[in-house]
Amino acid sequence: MRIEKTIYLDHQATTPVDSRVFAEMSPYFAKSFGNPHSADHVLGWESSQAIEAAAATIGDLIGADADEIIFTSGATEANNLALLGLARRAAGGKRKRLLVGATEHKCVLAASRALQQQLEYDVQYLPVDQQGIIDLSMLEQQLSEEVLLVSIAPVNNEIGTIQDIHAISKLIRASGALLHCDGAQAPCAIDMTDMAEFADLLSLSAHKIYGPKGMGALYIRRDLHAQIEPLIYGGGQQGDLRSGTVPVPLCVGMAAAARLFCSSDAEGERYRLRALTTEFINQVQSLSWPILLNGPEDARRHPGNANLRFDGFDAQDILRTLQPHLAASTGAACTSGxxxxxxxxxxxxxxxxxxxxxxxxxLGRGTTDEDIQSAVGLIDDTLARLSRADLLRLA
Known part of the structure; x- marks a missing residue:
């Protein structure tokens, strides 16, 4: 897809709101605007019903019930609620260890470090192989009656690695520990309809699935609700797990986005996206420079992900030179600037x-064959320009 002059190839950072999603959200901004927690009039009732329906739809996405869905401001808050909420309530018990995948999102790593520093939890980071896949034998060795929680994302946000959550869950359940999954990237990559059978807590993000920014959700297995310490206190909304007025338009938007991934078209969309991404990778690698793919080379990679290494070049130089014609990202973190x-x-x-x-x-829902052809040409021109600039500097 193009945004004016820019080919957009950064869908794992964020996605545009789908026009069908926007259409469902719109009435709740100005017409059906009642506070869903206002129990004394019809506008409040209508909004409350919309929230219940949205929770049910998001539950359908992962095989959960509506009362197991807690709305949050995004996946970062959902991940924090899962880790901090569970560990703070369990503090002082015999389970004082956390196992976290080495390639987890920064917010999961930061939350686990906070628990290590504040409550003296023992945090172990699970190694991965060259494709980013968790070492199951190492996981099994680390599991014990002292482990409270294991946090592993089903789909990685940088190199797109898809983990075998079924096998991971089997090992964890045998030990009595709990499994949290940061599922922000997962709906675009895999079928999620049975995920609640394997994960005890699961975080989701609306803006990664063509929904609105500022909205996420945390699935909490029903029998675990009493074991979660809230991060936000107030009026006791959402079963006292996350107080605050629930934003109806955003919830409706997230549900509309989730519904599209529950449809029969979802797998076909993933298939089309994988074929398009494979063609993009092949064309880029056919250029005159050594260009390598980071992460999995097969179906264990997010269908829209192509993390490419341009040895001999600096990624920031490439991205700067591509502006304003192509949007992509390094995936590098920035800490304190x-x-x-x-x-x-x-x-x-x-x-x-x-x-x-x-x-x-x-790549994403709106990416076309024409976008791919143009992007490859831009990358080729950029590498040539940077190479010439290097030669001039050396002359």
């Missing part, structure tokens, strides 16, 4: 230089 190599790429064995030569291109 100091750029650092991606922890995900370092975890799969890349050097700092290799990580800093890598760019994540992520």
């Amino acid at each position: 100091i750029p650092e190599p991606s922890h995900v790429l370092r975890a799969i064995g890349l050097s700092a230089d290799q990580a800093e030569a890598s760019i994540r291109f992520s």
